Amino acid sequence: MGLHPKGFDLSLNRIRRLLKVLGNPHLQLPPVIHVAGTNGKGSVTAFCRALLEAQGLSVHVHTSPHLVHWHERYRIGSKGGHGQLVDDADFADALRRVAEANGGQQITVFEILTAVTFLLFSEKPADVAIIEVGLGGRFDATNVIEKPAVSVIMPISLDHQPYLGDRVELIAAEKAGIMKHGLPVVIGHQEYESAREVLVTTAERLGCPHVVYGQDFSAHEEFGRLVYQDEFGLMDLSLPRLPGRHQFANAAAAIRAVKAAGFPMTEAIAEKAMTSVEWPGRLQRMTEGRLMAHAPEGAEIWVDGGHNPGAGEVIAEAMAGFEERQSRPLYLVTGMINTKDPVGYFRAFADIAQHVYTVPIRGTDAAIDPVVLAHAAFDAGLVASPVSTVAEALEEIREQVDSALPAPRILIGGSLYLVGNVLADNGTPPK
Template sequence: MMALHPKIIDLTLDRVWRLLAALDHPERRLAPVIHVAGTNGKGSTVAMIRAGLMGAGQRVQAYTSPHLARFHERIRMSDGLIAEDALAAVLEECERANGGQPITYFEITTCAALLAFSRDPADFCLLEVGLGGRLDATNVIDAPRLTVIAPVSLDHQHYLGETLPEIAAEKAGILKRGVPCVVGPQDEAGMEVIEAKAARLGAPLIAHGQHWHVWEERGRLVFQDEHGLLDLPLPRLIGAHQVQNAGMAIAALRALGMEEAACEAAVTRAEWPARLQRLRLGPLVDAAGRAELWLDGGHNPAAGVALAEAVTRLPPRPLHLICGMLNTKDVAGFMRPLAGVAETLTAVSIPGEAATLPAETTAAAATAAGLPATTADSVAEAVARVAREVPNARILICGSLYLAGKVLAENG
């Protein structure tokens, strides 16, 4: 399938529409769709909406990306991850229907997911945008039940535009005529774009700060909207940013008519690996000894801010970073907020990734941001070195979901 990939990524829906037509339009035979876009938090929000719906006894499908350790993570059927034989069957069916024509990896696998979902009885289908929104391969649903736009910030500027309003316009491309949209916290410039697009389409907005509010109070999560106030446990997913993500999930569940039990399940049962995840078992944990080992896949400036804030809320320990990043990311923007909370950074290259930033370049960016940095040949070497030099360290592996996937696979 990678051999079919165009030489460059040109965002268009033409190839997707062609293949879906050849497959007899599986996108028209889905359970009610909840379509989620945004720069940061959309994956966690999908995980919480899914947990909430399942807590209410609903059968839920979910399509997310990228995967971490196994491709199957992208396609969650109503009874769990897609089975190996079922995945092979839909991929082969899509390959035959495509007839060898150019199509991107994400486009053809999205079509495969929609084909699998169309044959699986479910109550809801969650679709997470891969890149942008307007021209993303998931944006083929004429009338979703609900859309969600998580916080929009600068990322993928070479595809989506250089300014926040331009990027927000791409994300707002998932809005559909008359379909309600839950909107997470936004910068004013981005919100203006979303509101203008919604007004043109007659799409009712359920916006943070206007129609719903969420905050942490005395170790609890408090959510308030026109239906009343909820007093819930803090999210199982760690970090102040997860309170905001939980707010979006709860607002979505309320818009779908779910009761308080579903909202509580959203915050207490959601699982989403590599989002400030504490690793507790495996060879890397053994190599860390008495040091704590954490993993996070955030990779843009907004993620750096959220990560820095989250680690300061943990019990005090000296923080040491192990970081690998792609050469398409704003490395300095990611590093700057972390430089104020971490003591050192050990840079690594991401194994098997053609677009990895060389460890030396990552280390130089960290040093320029005011964070003392060295390099290591592997994550395992970096973990062992930090644990040897600072036995009581909190070691945080970060910088890329691709690196996080390699770590989870290596750690079993």
Template sequence: MTQASSDVILERMMALHPKIIDLTLDRVWRLLDALGNPQNDLPPVIHVAGTNGKGSTLAMIRAGLEASGQTVHAYTSPHLARFHERIRVAGNLISEDDLTAVLDECYTANDGGNITYFEITTCAALLAFARTPADYTLLEVGLGGRLDATNVVAKPVMTAITPVSIDHQQFLGDTLAKIAFEKAGILKRGVPCVVARQDGDALEVIEEVAARVGAPLQAYGQHWHVGPERDGLVYQDELGLLDLPRPNLPGDHQISNAGTALAVLRALGLEATAWEAAVSQAEWPARMQRLKTGPLVDAAGGAELWLDGGHNPAAGEALAAHLVSLPKRPTYLICGMLNTKDIGGYLRPLTRVAEGLVAVSIPGEANTLPADETAAAARDSGFAAETADSVQAALAAILGREPSARVLICGSLYLAGAILRENG
């Protein structure tokens, strides 16, 4: 098999439904039934929803489980460089042969029916997981929770909800309470749910749903606490107090994500090896990632080059807080965003920490916000902003003014993926 094999099938799958996002479970249930309902044969499932921090939290949970000797399936989205990143089977990225086989099987079983790309590829992941032994399956919600294609497991062993904030309003609702209701749709009767620190409105809705369905909560501030402590973090719950290193994923917001992961691992009965690995061994690209090698880094010379895929107001706040914590250095942004995002809400916190911004369009992305519109929104937010035809041209413009700058490429996971592919 060649790499083109899975690419060809994935391209065909893009044409099976006119809408990229269309939240309902009817099509998923139909295909799963045609496949023999693989969702009923998964290793114990940990299901993670939320607006920010899902991927980082899942990465920490996986690091903890694997360090304690467990084998783990993991499903995440979107991918950055290759689709295979979404499906990790018993610890390894799915092979090209196995990916091609399950995609082809799902495409055939679907028999031309309407189904979105995310729905049919989620079914392919579940099929791969059901056929390979493992100790746990980690499922990251794609969008929302209640009607997300991952929400097909009747009885997970554990669920978790990371911080909920305003995003995807056109699909999930225009208030924090409505969005939290959709996230809380992953709660199941009798299944414990770890809840990260939440805004009061979001927590109230999650608690209401949990009471109605009979899901016991382990909530931040009530059942567990986490916070920074000198060069590390302190976590405390009814089992005791832990002094641990700061997460190796950069940013103060990762302390909150680590707390959620630790609460899950401790609820599962895992011990010190898992706790320490969760904070010290997790890896998750394009989350305030320092680029250290590759053509872009070579072109940057003496400048620092960073990459982040965050794209909503909460992500902007987290990025600004982390940039403030770094040694002082002139900071510039290269920003590209989708046309569905709150660009002003994302950028406003960053005006406090960056001298300027160069806007780009996301290469190969139909829903990119044009660079000139990104630049206009950046100026409205208080930035000195200009446009460039590419990230390389943007970098050259910044370095022409400030050769030793700190440059953050940001605004979208799709832009981050393009950079990781181009930079090797």
């Protein structure tokens, strides 16, 4: 970070130059599932990994950003379907070789880290690699992949407007840039018809065999089960281990993507994946750790890194769903960075949250001051108070709640940076 302080600078020229010096490792990968989208791409990546590992396949996985430790971005596959986060020594060695190959030339941190992805994944054998786009698609550093087994485009909404455009159809056009001529495309659930139209039109123009959620495949809950349907038939599955109704569509996109990539899919494989899938920091229940001592007795605590209005809506829906099953007052502990739309995020919680505590975030210069963030929550119709730490927020909630009422439900979120802070402070980083 000290060597390459530049932020986003979307281009493929620098990464191509660097990869050429490294011997073009991106052309020596196992079959690639390439995933883009504003929301849901991390979840669909987790589902794809679970579906493939349920078959005993070795699966490399690249995700971003990390929550606590840099090496979380790289999961190295192994036979038997139990991949591990990259060893620190292997990561450090790959990073050193990439830096030497770059020779001090201008480049971004993400481009360096993407080159590390290709180096690690090309040198360690695996059956498949799942590679998540960092930002956008067309000019994202991962988009040097020439022949993905399948490209997956997840829900598109407004985010990173200075880089991708201020209308969903412009953002959709950038995400569609990962589609490759004649190769399969899976289009996940799209809230905006204009985004879906851009994606379908692009796939048709490029001659890509494509399927669309809600048209060619779908999933819904029925009698406490997940029913998946596509042109090949139905599957009756357990509800996904990842909570929230939005995960039904994410699971469906993953099942269809794994099929489109040419890998086997049976009901038994899908069933195993639904019950084993994991994705830290996304509606993750905190049940132990150092921070729990500051919370009210019996409190239900969730952390989630969703940070834009689209994410706010699905998280709020999930919280409302929990409320239906077990009534608890909802409190928010929120930190956000200044490239986001805090009022749009908070608005989703206006009718269900009792109080918002806004907190600072470590590790980024872009954090919104808690006082400013509290005003944004107020503008969205919420009662809000700035505090100095998450622990202080939990203590404030403990003092505020009525012990005669059900223990509260607490959602800590608004930024993946904040989730990383919380998991580090709690002593429960991703494994």
